[in-house]
Amino acid sequence: DAKTTQPNSMESNEEEPVHLPCNHSTISGTDYIHWYRQLPSQGPEYVIHGLTSNVNNRMASLAIAEDRKSSTLILHRATLRDAAVYYCILRDWNQGAQKLVFGQGTRLTINP
Amino acid sequence: EPEVTQTPSHQVTQMGQEVILRCVPISNHLYFYWYRQILGQKVEFLVSFYNNEISEKSEIFDDQFSVERPDGSNFTLKIRSTKLEDSAMYFCASSESFGVGATYSNQPQHFGDGTRLSIL
Numbered sequence: 001d002a003k004t005t006q007p008n009s010m011e012s013n014e015e016e017p018v019h020l021p022c023n024h025s026t027i028s029g030t031d032y033i034h035w036y037r038q039l040p041s042q043g044p045e046y047v048i049h050g051l052t053s054n055v056n057n058r059m060a061s062l063a064i065a066e067d068r069k070s071s072t073l074i075l076h077r078a079t080l081r082d083a084a085v086y087y088c089i090l091r092d093w094n095q096g097a098q099k100l101v102f103g104q105g106t107r108l109t110i111n112p
Numbered sequence: 113e114p115e116v117t118q119t120p121s122h123q124v125t126q127m128g129q130e131v132i133l134r135c136v137p138i139s140n141h142l143y144f145y146w147y148r149q150i151l152g153q154k155v156e157f158l159v160s161f162y163n164n165e166i167s168e169k170s171e172i173f174d175d176q177f178s179v180e181r182p183d184g185s186n187f188t189l190k191i192r193s194t195k196l197e198d199s200a201m202y203f204c205a206s207s208e209s210f211g212v213g214a215t216y217s218n219q220p221q222h223f224g225d226g227t228r229l230s231i232l
Contacts, residue, residue, distance in 0.1 A: 034218070038155070041225070042226075043116075043203045043205070043223030043225050044155060044205075044221075044223050046221065046222070049220075087155075091218065098160075098168070099145065099157040099160055099170075100155075100221060102147075102155040103154065104154060
Protein backbone atom coordinates (compact mmCIF):
# COMPACT_ATOMS: atom_id res chain seq x y z
CA ASP A 1 0.00 0.00 0.00
CA ALA A 2 1.28 3.48 -0.83
CA LYS A 3 2.03 5.37 2.36
CA THR A 4 0.81 8.71 3.58
CA THR A 5 2.51 11.07 6.03
CA GLN A 6 0.60 13.47 8.25
CA PRO A 7 1.57 15.68 11.18
CA ASN A 8 0.78 14.05 14.52
CA SER A 9 -1.22 17.01 15.79
CA MET A 10 -2.53 20.43 14.86
CA GLU A 11 -4.36 23.12 16.73
CA SER A 12 -6.70 25.83 15.52
CA ASN A 13 -9.31 28.25 16.79
CA GLU A 14 -13.03 28.01 16.46
CA GLU A 15 -14.50 29.69 13.37
CA GLU A 16 -11.12 29.84 11.63
CA PRO A 17 -10.11 27.79 8.57
CA VAL A 18 -7.99 24.71 9.10
CA HIS A 19 -5.62 23.21 6.54
CA LEU A 20 -4.63 19.60 7.23
CA PRO A 21 -1.72 18.43 5.06
CA CYS A 22 -0.94 14.95 3.78
CA ASN A 23 2.10 13.79 1.84
CA HIS A 24 1.85 10.77 -0.45
CA SER A 25 4.95 10.92 -2.62
CA THR A 26 4.63 7.29 -3.80
CA ILE A 27 1.03 7.63 -4.96
CA SER A 28 0.19 5.62 -8.06
CA GLY A 29 -1.95 6.68 -10.99
CA THR A 30 -4.87 4.55 -9.82
CA ASP A 31 -4.88 5.78 -6.20
CA TYR A 32 -7.69 7.99 -5.01
CA ILE A 33 -7.06 10.18 -1.96
CA HIS A 34 -9.63 9.63 0.79
CA TRP A 35 -10.07 11.40 4.09
CA TYR A 36 -11.81 9.99 7.13
CA ARG A 37 -12.08 11.38 10.61
CA GLN A 38 -12.69 9.84 14.01
CA LEU A 39 -14.50 11.90 16.60
CA PRO A 40 -13.88 11.00 20.25
CA SER A 41 -15.54 7.70 21.25
CA GLN A 42 -16.90 7.13 17.73
CA GLY A 43 -16.05 5.07 14.70
CA PRO A 44 -14.29 6.59 11.70
CA GLU A 45 -16.41 8.75 9.42
CA TYR A 46 -15.94 9.40 5.69
CA VAL A 47 -15.16 13.03 4.85
CA ILE A 48 -14.21 13.39 1.19
CA HIS A 49 -12.20 11.85 -1.64
CA GLY A 50 -10.62 12.96 -4.92
CA LEU A 51 -8.28 11.95 -7.72
CA THR A 52 -6.79 15.02 -9.38
CA SER A 53 -9.15 17.95 -9.23
CA ASN A 54 -10.05 19.84 -6.09
CA VAL A 55 -13.29 18.64 -4.50
CA ASN A 56 -15.88 20.26 -2.28
CA ASN A 57 -18.69 18.82 -0.22
CA ARG A 58 -20.77 19.94 2.73
CA MET A 59 -18.11 18.84 5.22
CA ALA A 60 -14.85 20.03 3.68
CA SER A 61 -12.74 20.78 0.62
CA LEU A 62 -9.88 18.73 -0.73
CA ALA A 63 -7.04 20.46 -2.53
CA ILE A 64 -4.76 18.12 -4.51
CA ALA A 65 -1.32 19.19 -5.71
CA GLU A 66 -0.72 19.12 -9.44
CA ASP A 67 1.83 16.30 -9.11
CA ARG A 68 -0.54 14.49 -6.69
CA LYS A 69 2.26 13.93 -4.21
CA SER A 70 0.43 15.89 -1.54
CA SER A 71 -3.06 17.05 -0.63
CA THR A 72 -4.72 19.30 1.90
CA LEU A 73 -8.03 18.86 3.65
CA ILE A 74 -9.63 22.24 4.30
CA LEU A 75 -12.22 22.89 6.96
CA HIS A 76 -13.48 26.34 6.06
CA ARG A 77 -14.79 27.36 9.46
CA ALA A 78 -13.85 25.00 12.25
CA THR A 79 -16.26 24.27 15.05
CA LEU A 80 -15.62 22.49 18.34
CA ARG A 81 -17.31 19.46 16.83
CA ASP A 82 -14.50 19.20 14.26
CA ALA A 83 -12.04 18.16 16.97
CA ALA A 84 -11.05 14.67 15.84
CA VAL A 85 -8.29 12.52 14.39
CA TYR A 86 -8.12 13.02 10.62
CA TYR A 87 -6.82 10.23 8.42
CA CYS A 88 -5.53 10.57 4.86
CA ILE A 89 -5.84 7.19 3.07
CA LEU A 90 -5.02 6.08 -0.48
CA ARG A 91 -7.40 3.69 -2.21
CA ASP A 92 -6.57 1.99 -5.49
CA TRP A 93 -9.70 2.09 -7.67
CA ASN A 94 -8.42 -0.92 -9.54
CA GLN A 95 -8.59 -3.08 -6.43
CA GLY A 96 -12.31 -3.08 -5.74
CA ALA A 97 -13.98 -2.34 -2.42
CA GLN A 98 -10.84 -2.94 -0.42
CA LYS A 99 -9.95 -2.48 3.20
CA LEU A 100 -8.98 0.91 4.56
CA VAL A 101 -5.42 1.17 5.84
CA PHE A 102 -5.29 3.72 8.65
CA GLY A 103 -2.14 5.51 9.76
CA GLN A 104 -1.81 7.48 12.98
CA GLY A 105 -3.57 10.48 11.47
CA THR A 106 -3.55 14.09 12.65
CA ARG A 107 -5.18 14.90 15.97
CA LEU A 108 -6.93 18.25 15.50
CA THR A 109 -7.65 20.36 18.57
CA ILE A 110 -10.05 23.28 18.26
CA ASN A 111 -9.78 26.07 20.80
CA PRO A 112 -12.95 27.98 21.71
CA GLU B 113 -29.55 9.02 7.72
CA PRO B 114 -29.12 5.22 7.87
CA GLU B 115 -26.39 4.05 10.19
CA VAL B 116 -24.46 0.98 11.23
CA THR B 117 -25.41 -0.18 14.71
CA GLN B 118 -23.30 -2.33 17.00
CA THR B 119 -24.20 -4.19 20.18
CA PRO B 120 -23.27 -4.31 22.94
CA SER B 121 -21.47 -0.99 23.40
CA HIS B 122 -19.29 -2.58 26.09
CA GLN B 123 -18.58 -6.26 26.66
CA VAL B 124 -16.62 -7.58 29.62
CA THR B 125 -15.51 -11.21 29.37
CA GLN B 126 -13.24 -13.57 31.24
CA MET B 127 -10.13 -14.73 29.41
CA GLY B 128 -10.75 -17.98 27.58
CA GLN B 129 -14.46 -17.35 27.10
CA GLU B 130 -16.17 -16.99 23.75
CA VAL B 131 -17.62 -13.65 22.75
CA ILE B 132 -19.90 -12.59 19.89
CA LEU B 133 -19.98 -9.00 18.72
CA ARG B 134 -23.01 -8.00 16.72
CA CYS B 135 -23.51 -5.49 13.95
CA VAL B 136 -26.45 -4.42 11.84
CA PRO B 137 -25.06 -2.90 8.62
CA ILE B 138 -26.95 -0.41 6.49
CA SER B 139 -29.73 -2.32 4.80
CA ASN B 140 -28.82 -2.01 1.11
CA HIS B 141 -25.10 -2.49 1.67
CA LEU B 142 -23.37 -5.56 0.30
CA TYR B 143 -19.82 -5.38 1.65
CA PHE B 144 -19.00 -5.74 5.34
CA TYR B 145 -15.91 -5.25 7.43
CA TRP B 146 -14.54 -5.62 10.94
CA TYR B 147 -11.74 -3.43 12.26
CA ARG B 148 -10.28 -3.11 15.73
CA GLN B 149 -8.46 -0.38 17.62
CA ILE B 150 -6.36 -1.18 20.65
CA LEU B 151 -6.32 1.75 23.07
CA GLY B 152 -3.98 4.47 21.83
CA GLN B 153 -3.15 2.64 18.60
CA LYS B 154 -4.21 2.71 14.95
CA VAL B 155 -7.43 1.35 13.55
CA GLU B 156 -6.53 -2.08 12.10
CA PHE B 157 -8.37 -4.09 9.46
CA LEU B 158 -9.48 -7.58 10.48
CA VAL B 159 -11.70 -8.98 7.74
CA SER B 160 -13.96 -8.14 4.83
CA PHE B 161 -17.02 -10.16 3.81
CA TYR B 162 -19.05 -10.27 0.62
CA ASN B 163 -21.63 -12.68 -0.74
CA ASN B 164 -21.42 -14.85 2.40
CA GLU B 165 -17.70 -15.34 2.07
CA ILE B 166 -14.58 -13.79 3.51
CA SER B 167 -12.99 -11.75 0.72
CA GLU B 168 -9.90 -10.67 2.62
CA LYS B 169 -8.47 -11.12 6.10
CA SER B 170 -5.47 -9.77 7.94
CA GLU B 171 -2.80 -11.63 9.89
CA ILE B 172 -4.64 -10.71 13.07
CA PHE B 173 -7.69 -12.68 11.94
CA ASP B 174 -6.46 -16.11 12.96
CA ASP B 175 -8.35 -19.31 13.73
CA GLN B 176 -9.89 -17.95 16.91
CA PHE B 177 -11.88 -15.42 14.88
CA SER B 178 -14.86 -16.08 12.66
CA VAL B 179 -17.54 -14.00 10.97
CA GLU B 180 -21.06 -14.83 9.98
CA ARG B 181 -24.11 -13.26 8.45
CA PRO B 182 -26.72 -15.48 10.10
CA ASP B 183 -29.71 -13.70 8.60
CA GLY B 184 -30.40 -10.84 6.23
CA SER B 185 -29.56 -8.12 8.70
CA ASN B 186 -26.93 -9.14 11.26
CA PHE B 187 -23.18 -9.48 10.79
CA THR B 188 -21.28 -11.04 13.68
CA LEU B 189 -17.68 -11.41 14.81
CA LYS B 190 -16.96 -14.36 17.10
CA ILE B 191 -13.81 -14.73 19.14
CA ARG B 192 -13.63 -18.32 20.31
CA SER B 193 -11.21 -18.23 23.22
CA THR B 194 -10.46 -14.67 24.20
CA LYS B 195 -7.03 -13.50 25.28
CA LEU B 196 -6.01 -10.42 27.23
CA GLU B 197 -4.59 -8.88 24.05
CA ASP B 198 -8.02 -9.05 22.38
CA SER B 199 -9.09 -6.11 24.54
CA ALA B 200 -9.87 -3.32 22.06
CA MET B 201 -12.62 -1.35 20.36
CA TYR B 202 -14.13 -3.38 17.55
CA PHE B 203 -15.72 -1.49 14.68
CA CYS B 204 -18.07 -2.86 12.09
CA ALA B 205 -18.37 -1.12 8.73
CA SER B 206 -20.36 -1.57 5.55
CA SER B 207 -20.26 -0.17 2.05
CA GLU B 208 -22.85 -0.03 -0.66
CA SER B 209 -21.44 -1.91 -3.58
CA PHE B 210 -18.74 -4.21 -4.74
CA GLY B 211 -16.66 -4.27 -7.86
CA VAL B 212 -13.60 -2.97 -9.56
CA GLY B 213 -13.54 0.54 -10.93
CA ALA B 214 -13.67 4.02 -9.55
CA THR B 215 -17.38 4.05 -8.79
CA TYR B 216 -17.24 0.91 -6.66
CA SER B 217 -13.80 1.33 -5.14
CA ASN B 218 -14.56 4.80 -3.85
CA GLN B 219 -17.75 3.90 -2.04
CA PRO B 220 -17.35 5.22 1.50
CA GLN B 221 -17.29 2.77 4.35
CA HIS B 222 -19.83 3.55 7.04
CA PHE B 223 -18.72 2.66 10.55
CA GLY B 224 -20.61 1.88 13.71
CA ASP B 225 -19.61 3.42 17.02
CA GLY B 226 -17.93 0.23 18.10
CA THR B 227 -18.01 -2.34 20.87
CA ARG B 228 -15.47 -1.94 23.63
CA LEU B 229 -14.26 -5.45 24.51
CA SER B 230 -12.55 -5.82 27.87
CA ILE B 231 -10.92 -9.17 28.67
CA LEU B 232 -10.23 -9.84 32.33
